[in-house]
Amino acid sequence: MFDNQKIGMIGCGKMGSILLRGILRCSLVPQGNIRVADAVKERIEEIREGYPGVRSAENRDLVRESDILILAVKPQNMPALLNEISADVNPRQLIISIAAGISTKAIEKHLAGPVRVVRVMPNTPALVEEGATALAAGSSATAEDLETAVRIFEAVGSTVTVSENLMDAVTGLSGSGPGYVFVMLEALADAGVLLGLPRDIALKLAGQTFLGAAKLCLQAGKHPGELKDMVTSPGGTTIAGLKALEEGRLRATLIRAVEAAALRSKALAGDE
Numbered sequence: 001m002f003d004n005q006k007i008g009m010i011g012c013g014k015m016g017s018i019l020l021r022g023i024l025r026c027s028l029v030p031q032g033n034i035r036v037a038d039a040v041k042e043r044i045e046e047i048r049e050g051y052p053g054v055r056s057a058e059n060r061d062l063v064r065e066s067d068i069l070i071l072a073v074k075p076q077n078m079p080a081l082l083n084e085i086s087a088d089v090n091p092r093q094l095i096i097s098i099a100a101g102i103s104t105k106a107i108e109k110h111l112a113g114p115v116r117v118v119r120v121m122p123n124t125p126a127l128v129e130e131g132a133t134a135l136a137a138g139s140s141a142t143a144e145d146l147e148t149a150v151r152i153f154e155a156v157g158s159t160v161t162v163s164e165n166l167m168d169a170v171t172g173l174s175g176s177g178p179g180y181v182f183v184m185l186e187a188l189a190d191a192g193v194l195l196g197l198p199r200d201i202a203l204k205l206a207g208q209t210f211l212g213a214a215k216l217c218l219q220a221g222k223h224p225g226e227l228k229d230m231v232t233s234p235g236g237t238t239i240a241g242l243k244a245l246e247e248g249r250l251r252a253t254l255i256r257a258v259e260a261a262a263l264r265s266k267a268l269a270g271d272e
């Protein structure tokens with residue numbers, strides 16, 4: 001599907017470089033078929049050192065040379081970038097945007113003429129091939145475009161396709177979610193340290209507990225409440241811990257966190 005396709009990526013920061021690594025690790029295309037551009041020259045140098053076959057180009061040249069164009073700059077930089085490249089895009093290209101909050105409609109509006117856009121929300125565990133990615137097709141994207149984008153993001157984890165009005169919710173949950181999990185992980189490790197565990201052992205136990213519980217939930221196909229009950233002996237230790245979590249309103253706090261991030265995603269659209 002990808003062999004003769006040229007992929008161009010504008011914005012090779014945290015998320016763009018993770019994605020690039022995944023594309024190359026899976027050999028979706030040879031290095032020579034990839035062009036990268038970034039406002040920060042050091043980022044390009046780092047990529048060229050790691051992947052000598054990957055070529056760099058200026059934004060507009062890169063756009064003209066790409067069959068698949070991945071836009072991975074911050075949402076606040078998207079309007080200026082879209083204006084810069086609008087004369088160079090063409091309807092034969094697939095444009096993939098990973099920018100939080102920026103709708104396919106806004107991208108279509110900035111780029112003159114009909115353009116095939118797929119909006120995507122990945123997350124950073126893509127670095128270890130455990131990403132969670134949601135994709136939504138714009139008005140001119142074909143089923144094959146969506147399939148192409150899914151193939152790219154399957155290289156770095158699992159994918160779901162959603163209708164675009166759900167992308168803010170996705171952004172608040174899985175896009176931003178690793179941030180919440182890292183805070184919880186750090187807090188669990190801190191608790192272990194408070195109780196006398198060495199930091200490295202506390203972090204290993206906390207991390208593996210998250211990993212194992214998440215895997216159990218996804219693979220067992222059981223409701224998390226049922227799995228929670230399996231851990232919780234009457235009059236035992238877990239129910240004492242759970243009572244403290246309820247007193248600290250952990251559930252309400254997590255729900256509020258996802259809601260706040262989704263609202264921020266919506267607000268970024270207003271910044272367009």
Ligand SMILES: NC(=O)C1=CN([C@@H]2O[C@H](COP(=O)(O)OP(=O)(O)OC[C@H]3O[C@@H](n4cnc5c(N)ncnc54)[C@H](OP(=O)(O)O)[C@@H]3O)[C@@H](O)[C@H]2O)C=CC1
Nearest residue numbers: 011013014015038039072073074075077081098099100122
């Ligand atoms: N980080 C994450 O966990 C996730 C991020 N995203 C989305 O991915 C996108 C990128 O995020 P992230 O990787 O964290 O951001 P970064 O700031 O790490 O990377 C973006 C890079 O793009 C460069 N850039 C900005 N404007 C241009 C331009 N016009 N031409 C070329 N390069 C440009 C930036 O340079 P400079 O620093 O000078 O601006 C920077 O090097 C965002 O839209 C974000 O919403 C999506 C899911 C998860």
Ligand SMILES: O=C(O)[C@@H]1CCC=N1
Nearest residue numbers: 099100171175176177
């Ligand atoms: O914090 C952000 O805006 C980006 C988008 C989703 C995750 N990180």
